[in-house]
Amino acid sequence: MENNILQKDIMYLKGVGEKKALVLKKELNVFTLGDMLYHFPYKYIDKSNYFTINQIASEDVYIQIKGYLVSKEYKKTGKTQRLVYTLEDKTGRVEIVFFKGLSWIDKKLQPKREYTVFGKPTRFQNTYSFIHPDIEESVVYANQTIEEKFSPLYNTTEKMKHSFLNSKALSKIIKEILIETEYRIPETLPQYVLELNRLMPLSKALREIHFPTSNDNLAKARYRLKFEELLILQLGHLFEKGRRIQKSKGFVFSKVGDKFNSFYENNLPFTLTNAQKRVIKEIRNDMRSSHQMNRLLQGDVGSGKTLVALMCMLIAIDNGFQAALLAPTEILSLQHYNSITKLLKGLNVNVALLQGSIKGKARKNVLSNLQEGAIDIIVGTHAILEDTVVFNNLGLAIIDEQHRFGVRQRSKMWEKNKECPPHILVMTATPIPRTLAMTAYGDLDYSIIDELPPGRKPIQTIHLFDRDILKMFSFMHKQIAAGRQIYIVYPLINESEKMEDVKDLMDGYESIVREFPLPQYNISIVHGQMDEQAKDYEMQRFVKGQTQIMVATTVIEVGVDVSNATVMIIENSERFGLSQLHQLRGRVGRGESQSYCILRTKDNISKDARRKIEVMCETNDGFVLAEEDLKMRGPGNISGTEQSGVLDLRIADIIKDEPIVRRARDFAELIFDKDPSITHPDNALLRYQITKQRPITDFSKIS
Ligand code: ADP
Ligand code: MG
16 A cells, blocks of 8 residues: 555656655645645635637626637737737637747647636727636546636645745646546545445545536535544544553552542532532543543533542542642642642541652652652642652542643653553643544543532623723722732733733733832732742732732633632733633632623724624633634634644544534444454555554553
């Protein structure tokens, strides 16, 4: 299969050569004929309608005619020479006129052959003429004319255009490939897959996607290519997951014991939501299955993931294992540590905290207690990942706010138990739309807490313009007078948070200080140019209620829980993405009192920005927003998640093509159920595609 014709270097194609091939490689990642064929048009010009020459009327815009070249003549007016052809069909004659590139055109156009002309006619005396139109000889393909009913338009770059690789040139190259590979494009799907799903054969689909012969055929070609892409992706996930389950033996947590039960009966401060119960059950089933768990737990901000984490850790302890809870920042791990110790009061569970700032003797103590097994639960930052941190018997590692941790860091947790990797639970608040989860994280188990604890007052979201500054100040005064605290967040323009980006924040800070002066008011400020210690200090003052206002860039911690903070003001909110706005808004609304989110924007904003703000004001539902975000920005750009690069789809669109995603998923399951190792001879083509497909997930890369 490897030496099929599609593997041929594009360089050797007629009309390409070394120079252009290099540009194609650099700009489009196109190395072979096959790569080029999979560079699909983004749009088509409808050329389905041919005019006959007697139908041409003077006002016509761009039209298309077909006819034979009957004569050629060089004409001269003053210094300018022109080349004039006469083209004839059954109903009349027109002139085709060229002023430039005459010798090249003279060579290209052959009298007595049939050509298709696309352009704008102009009338001169009694004849129509076309000046520098698109003119192509009708190409013979499989003894038929390739009739360009729709001519394809391709994405190109500036560099490509400089090398004469515009859309039209690409279309020619592709046509050349189709002619060269005629009937020799090997099918990539088994016959039974084609039949059961009524899919167009690959060679036809590739022809139709570039040069459709009808709307219907174009739709079928697209469907085939999308279905295949999604099928292979999802079958690959199932296959990987199957392999992982086979390979990865896990510790068996067979029982739910004293710690869990007495926590449930005596310590649990409220009833679990149904979603929490369901998720704990799912995790519990994984942990007693004898396979290692790799589960992603998604729950909107405030949905109560910490409690789920804690109860799972208690199961680990009941089975004689240690558990670890990792958070991305010191302040978050401290919060987890505090709330967990409080929740476990009287239970005789040893909880310890480990952070970079814990040093010397205190650190030594923690490390030796951990190694001896005197610590049941360790909570901390990535300090836990260091090699000096050795467990006695780690059985479960929970990673909170997953996107702050890199893949490599996570894989380190696998090695923290030499006998067998611990169970892994990754928790995230970033809503991942179902379709995306299905396609992008298909090989991870996935649990969702889709319900907030009862009694939460929905956050009220309000849009204010810059000119509404007085309104905003008076609102802030009222809230502070009522004893509440306020966040004010400024966007970063660059990720790296340069000094110039901090300028907005500094300007804002000054105006806030003027409006809320000492000694009556205290204000915290946090931004990326500060060192960790200073940041922590400012954060702590706010957490403890010593400051009323926190002015920050987005370095403001994910997951920080200050229940007395009831107002989130987001400045220049039009610059944030929906997901990020929702994450920030989730910092408030955690206590009893009504919370507010104020989205401030410039006085004049674009339609898109307005739509974004409106959606925020309409809903608090993270899933709705995530779907909306995906629609507005496309899957590669969702902030805070790692799917960019993970979902590398050529033609399918996981939002618009959701029905195909589902059908492909169902069919993948059907195949997998019958042939989980994908070794049946009928599935050889599928196996080839799955195994050559790049490894996709974090976890599968590790083992
Ligand atoms: P997140 O999922 O964002 O990490 P947390 O675990 O921090 O959410 O929980 C948010 C708040 O909700 C905490 O104060 C927690 O005590 C509370 N909470 C969790 N579960 C419940 C429940 N079932 N009923 C009421 N409150 C709950
Ligand atoms: Mg949390």
